[in-house]
Amino acid sequence: MTAERPEISRRGMLVILSSPSGAGKSTLSRRLLVDDPQISFSVSATTRPPREGEVDGREYFFRDRPEFERMVDEGEMLEHAEVFGNLYGTPIGPVRKSCAQGRDVLFDVDWQGGQQIRNSEMGRDAISIFILPPSIEELERRLHARAQDATDVIERRMGEARREMSHWAEYRYILINDDLDTCYAELRAILTAERLRRDRRPDIAARARIMSGEIKEII
Ligand SMILES: Nc1nc2c(ncn2[C@@H]2O[C@H](COP(=O)(O)OP(=O)(O)O)[C@@H](O)[C@H]2O)c(=O)[nH]1
Ligand SMILES: Nc1ncnc2c1ncn2[C@@H]1O[C@H](COP(=O)(O)OP(=O)(O)O)[C@@H](O)[C@H]1O
Secondary structure: OOOOOOOOOOOOOOEEEEEOOOOOHHHHHHHHHHHHEEEEEEEEEEEOOOOOOOOOHHHHHHEEEHHHHHHHHHOOEEEEEOOOOOEEEEEHHHHHHHOOOEEEEEEEEHHHHHHHHHHOOHHOOOEEEEOOOOOOOHHHHHHHHOOOOHHHHHHHHHHHHHHHHOOOOHEEEEEOOOHHHHHHHHHHHHHHHHHHHHHHOOHHHHHHHHHHOOOOOOO
16 A cells, blocks of 8 residues: 655755856856746846846846845845945845745855855755856956956956855855856756755655565555
């Protein structure tokens, strides 16, 4: 006799993606969000002005400093940090909601955000992935090719790249985004493996115990 399978109430996984600017986080995230219905993007708030084509509430919530600071003061941020002279932060409400619904959440945050999420109560089991560019020269080429930032902004981002990369060892996985398809396949593989770990459901464990002779049947 097989027992009724219990509904597993599982919480969503938190997936942290960090890299120096231009290594390919947004490109990989966009692709993942189209292909993977189980994961939602954590839309950050920022005081950085929108780039051409960016939409408020989709890439970021674009806010002025007083409003951003109000959100921090009122405890609405899971984490926040100053990056390249602008403030960035993760509103906590949508993360709580997704997690409780069993949906995974993807964060595109810098190393400071990664640390704060991992150190938070809800982020203890977060999966963290650091994306490296194949080389410094290629990173600079990509920032120019993206053609979305002024030259002085690109210089500032290149100046910060080494510092960001010095935090690579704090992450569970390190990927090199050389060939995009290869890196994307590796990212998908990480999520697949981590979900298999999380979903080791009690009924699977029970089957294993029966087949191995440890117990006779599931009651
Ligand atoms: N700590 C923190 N960093 C963030 C957040 N949102 C974005 N960032 C980081 O801020 C940096 C700059 O982001 P952005 O201006 O969009 O530039 P891009 O990453 O080069 O496209 C990147 O390292 C992002 O990962 C956030 O909510 N918190
Ligand atoms: N594997 C890759 N090979 C070549 N160009 C890439 C690759 N991955 C991303 N790019 C390009 O590099 C630029 C920066 O990528 P982006 O995703 O915006 O980086 P980030 O979000 O980390 O700042 C974009 O123009 C993107 O199309």
